[in-house]
Amino acid sequence: MDSSFAEAVGQPPAAPAPLRSEPARRAVLLGGAGVLLGAAGCAGGGSAGPTAAAPTGSSSTAAPSTASPAAGSPSAAATGGAPAGLPAVTPWVPGPGEVDPDVKLRAVQLVEALGNWPAGGQGVAAAGARAAALGLNPGLAAQAGPLLPAADRAVLQVVYAQYGGLLADSASVMVVCRQWTAGADGTVAEGGTTVDVRLGRAQPRWTVTELHPADPGAPSATLSAAARAVLTDTRILLPPAALADVTSGAVHDSVLRAMLTLAQAYTFQVTVLRSGHPLDVFGTDRPSDHPQGRGVDVWQIDGHTVADPATDHALVDGFMRAAAAAGSYNVGGPRQLSGGVTADQFFSDDTHHDHVHAGFTD
The missing domain is CATH 3.30.1380 (Muramoyl-pentapeptide Carboxypeptidase; domain 2)
Structure with missing residues (x-):
């Protein structure tokens, strides 16, 4: 930044670790980028399914975070459980040395809440309820864009949260994530995005003011x-x-x-x-x-x-x-x-x- x-x-x-599409998928991209980019690079895209590797947390290795779920997160999928047929994910937690770690955590918890849902939890209205459960504006769900693809179920793994800017009263946190979705027929698709989450200082915690997903x-x-x-x-x-x-x-x-x-x-x-x-x-x-x-x-x-x-x-x-x-x-x-x-x-x-x-x- x-x-x-x-x-x-x-x-x-x-x-999955490492954080990239598999070499085979990249090879297909080179042969036909116009065919596969939606599957490999866009949120809610449609590759054949998730990889077997474990998702990446905030640690300096490829292993997923083993920390306890952050308090207040309403998403069962972000606490290590996962709907059937989808990979298990873990909540992201700030690692050692982070500056103002709760600012990052506030941004991440919203992205996790929006991007994880069980059957019956799809749609903007349900996502807004998950945002409200965090004490945030439910209207932010309308800005979630690619975090809310049309799918019966979804799990989302935050890979890292990096500052896009940090001032005394405002911040930008770029939340990098991967997401897997399942249709009603059980078909699994893999995608992901990066969300520029804007925050403002508030008490007792910073509040999210805007979402700007990657396009x-x-x-x-x-x-x-x-x-x-x-x-x-x-x-x-x-x-x-x-x-x-x-x-x-x-x-x-x-x-x-x-x-x-x-x-x-x-x-x-x-x-x-x-x-x-x-x-x-x-x-x-x-x-x-x-x-x-x-x-x-x-x-x-x-x-x-x-x-x-x-x-x-x-x-x-x-x-x-x-x-x-x-x-x-x-x-x-x-x-x-x-x-x-x-x-x-x-x-x-x-x-x-x-x-x-x-x-x-x-």
């Missing part, structure tokens, strides 16, 4: 060589919305080539590329790199969460410097680094405590 003032300087005008572009019939290489690189782990961004052809090759360069030395999990990110640098009217297809955020490197204080600083700092060497003009992360080509090439703030941001020019 590029919320720092430094990022605007020099900017051109305006659940990836349509799949492209022709992809660049860099896009095709990213789709087949097993060291680049893409969530559904980011996968859809790549297959749409809307991510600039400068970003894709840098990701491929980084993958020569690291395995990393992407949070967001283009869709599901605030349009502007949070709290400003300056366009963000991400909606222009010129940014990438990474929340996990070589299996270690960026926010976790136990993660070796040298690992994250080395990744940041490698991103700069790969062409990023603006690299943000949990620590302020020195030695950039320009005075503001590196930056740090609370928003970037949980990820590495790399922005690129055309």
Whole structure:
């Protein structure tokens, strides 16, 4: 996420583990992106069914969270149980080192409540009741979009919640999730999305004010060589919305080539590329790199969460410097680094405590 003032300087005008579609599905994407993108990259899409691997929680490994369900969550599916025929999911909980963890948890609990339901729980009205059970505006269900596909039952696994912006009285939390749905006939489909959840300070807890789900572009019939290489690189782990961004052809090759360069030395999990990110640098009217297809955020490197204080600083700092060497003009992360080509090439703030941001020019 590029919320720092430094990022605007020099900017051109305006659940299964690992978190990615399986290599076989990516291979099919390369052969016919127009046919399969809805199944592999869009929320509520229609792949043949869930994978056997366990969903990912907030820890720095691929294992699901084993923490107790968060208090107040009305969704049975988000507490480890699952409707028949759907994979078991676990509630996401903030890991070590998170800044203002309850802000993230508030956003996540709403997404989990909206995206999980048993038979009879489908539809906007039922989703609104689940939001109300959390003490939130039931009208938010009308903004849930791809979290509420037409399905008899659904389970949703939050993979990570990353800040899109954190100010004194407002915040953006980008909630990355995967979702499985079942029709009345038992047919299971796999999808997922990223939701930009907006919050405002309130008592006793922050409140959710808006939802902005990802809206990836349509799949492209022709992809660049860099896009095709990213789709087949097993060291680049893409969530559904980011996968859809790549297959749409809307991510600039400068970003894709840098990701491929980084993958020569690291395995990393992407949070967001283009869709599901605030349009502007949070709290400003300056366009963000991400909606222009010129940014990438990474929340996990070589299996270690960026926010976790136990993660070796040298690992994250080395990744940041490698991103700069790969062409990023603006690299943000949990620590302020020195030695950039320009005075503001590196930056740090609370928003970037949980990820590495790399922005690129055309």
